[in-house]
Amino acid sequence: MKFVDELVLDVESGKGGGGMVSFRREKYVPFGGPSGGDGGKGGDVVLQASRDFNTLFELGFRRLYKGEDGEKGMAKDMIGASGKDYILKVPVGTLVFNQETAELLCDLAQDDARFIVARGGRGGRGNARFANSVRRAPRIAEKGEPGERLRLRLELKLLADVGLVGQPNAGKSTLLASVSNARPKIADYPFTTLAPSLGIVKREDFPAFCMADLPGIIEGAHAGTGLGTHFLKHIERTRLLLHLVDLGTVELSEARKAFTVILQEMREYDPAMLDKPMIVVATKMDLPSARENWPAFRTWIKRKGYTAVAISAASHDGLPKLLAKVTETLSGMKPVEVRGSTQEKLFEFLPSFGLKYLGPGKWQVSGREIERLVAMTDFGNDESIQLFKKKIQKFGFIEELSRAEAGKEDLVSIGEMEFEVGEFDL
Ligand SMILES: Nc1nc2c(ncn2[C@@H]2O[C@H](COP(=O)(O)OP(=O)(O)OP(=O)(O)O)[C@@H](O)[C@H]2O)c(=O)[nH]1
Ligand SMILES: [Mg+2]
Structure with missing residues (x-):
């Protein structure tokens, strides 16, 4: 499925049903009281965050998402049926803006979080509600309240606990595939991964966490080389970075350079990226050259102030240790900060x-x-x-x-x- 992380679309809530004018007809009462029921409420348009999606792609097929209109009130004080809400599922991490005012309406940062983005109109009141001691036989009913229409801009900034960065071919997708439910494409050529993907890492001995695989980064990425740094925005909201370095198929000096280049590209994109906690992961340890390179690389990384862990996604060596380290680090950290607002803000008094x-x-x-x-x-x-x-x-x-x-x-x-x-x- 195509990866889309920005989209403009329209939403419209349903109109309320009209109120009814009617009078009771009873056998022995010549002219009964008013009995017209209220119209039903129009359906809301609701945005709901879901881990089942990682892209806004599918939402782009339609321009307008609409709640159902409420039904008319009926005789005998019967209220019209409410219109069905339209539930629009979006990926976790979707920021919702009012396209016209550029105001941030909400940040759907938790799985299943819901936000009513357009409220359905109220049903009109039937004539039964207009009766009072003076007005005994009102012939008035309200029409239903109109729905509201809004143009939204959705922006996805993936929310993950752990983000994988590294040069193409470093083994990022292979790691994601071996510890999570995700099944990313893996191949021995650079830029196999063209868009971020997410996986959930679930084990018995620690709470589940979410891991994001990003496309490889190369020198000059900040200026657009390779796939550029467009995708780096998706690690802005990860709590911990795993920086993967291939020690098995490249020379030690190349591995060091790969590491430095990525730090440099991240700094160019946003210096704050380097404030994120980072664990360095040496990969492909099943290969003899990786084992040879490891001691020197480890010392070098230590001197730079980082911790390094060695793994082989192929033989699974080092994976339990890496996961333990990741969980330990995450447990000492605050959850990802959620921007944005409360439900009330959208309906503020005008x-x-x-x-x-x-x-x-x-x-x-x-x-x-x-x-x-x-x-x-x-x-x-x-x-x-x-x-x-x-x-x-x-x-x-x-x-x-x-x-x-x-x-x-x-x-x-x-x-x-x-x-x-x-x-x-x-
Ligand atoms: N021997 C060995 N090969 C590995 C290991 N991990 C990954 N590979 C191989 O390295 C190549 C690249 O792996 P990927 O997981 O696709 O690398 P990537 O970092 O996702 O690459 P891009 O998506 O292109 O950025 C593939 O041929 C993998 O089979 C490992 O632990 N041992
Ligand atoms: Mg990949």
């Missing part, structure tokens, strides 16, 4: 309305609440219109219009409706 002059005799009033009120009002019904006029007073835009010296015949558009200024007089 200013109640905005007034805009569109040209001679033309105005526009905008605002989430006021547009909703308009969208939910049934303008085919006198009683609803009366109620609307009352409610709309509280926004204070009528005063604002007269302050702006709007004429009585001027037109005001709100959402999809157009009114004459004079119409708002009670």
Whole structure:
């Protein structure tokens, strides 16, 4: 499957169902009370993090993800069915931004974490809810609340406990395959791995952890050579690095150079990369030349201030020791820091309305609440219109219009409706 780590898509929650106007018909009651039920709630669009995906690739097949609309209310006080939520599964580590404002909405950093990105509209109230001691037979019902539409930018920054770095052919994918459930492609040519992949390392004697295999890095990667450093962003959020160095098929001096080059490339990308804890892993110890090179390499690495472990993914020698070292290091570390926000942030209070002059005799009033009120009002019904006029007073835009010296015949558009200024007089 193709690796995609950035994507723009649209989401839209379902519209609430309309409320119902109906009256009870009972055998011995000539004209029963109002009994129109409320409309059902529209479906939300929910993002859910899942370890089953490592790429945003599949999400790119569709541009719009939509929650289902709520159903209409029914007679006999029956509430309409709620629309189904749309659950959109994304890889763990997906950052969600509002494309228009560039605001970070959430960071889906834990497996199964959920975030409601677009809330379904409320169902309109049926006429039963408008009855009171004065108004015994209301013929009013609300329309359902519209859903909300949003353009999102998703950015995947893989979250893993351990990241594997090293030159092409160092044996990164082979290590991942021998300790985890992942089955990456392995071959004896450079750049076998073209995109990051993840595996879960599970053993009885320690808690499971997640390991990310990255494409090989070569000299000049920061300037785009080889596969460049684009993928290095995926180790920004790993807690521990394993730096693999092939001691079996290259000369000792080459192995040293390989090690230094990678540190250099990481520094070029972001100096903070070098602050991450790192264990050096000498690979291919089943080969005689690796065993020959090991003592000198180990001393050299020690002098640089790192710990080195020798392994053979082929014979499994050294793997238990390496895993023990990794778990020990991880257990002393904090979990990966999660950026971003809480659920509330997306639904923060917005200013109640905005007034805009569109040209001679033309105005526009905008605002989430006021547009909703308009969208939910049934303008085919006198009683609803009366109620609307009352409610709309509280926004204070009528005063604002007269302050702006709007004429009585001027037109005001709100959402999809157009009114004459004079119409708002009670
Ligand atoms: N003898 C021996 N060969 C190994 C060992 N580990 C890996 N290899 C071989 O080294 C070659 C490269 O291994 P990979 O795991 O594909 O290396 P990589 O670091 O993932 O390489 P890229 O994906 O190209 O960056 C393959 O032919 C492996 O079979 C080992 O422990 N012993
Ligand atoms: Mg590989």
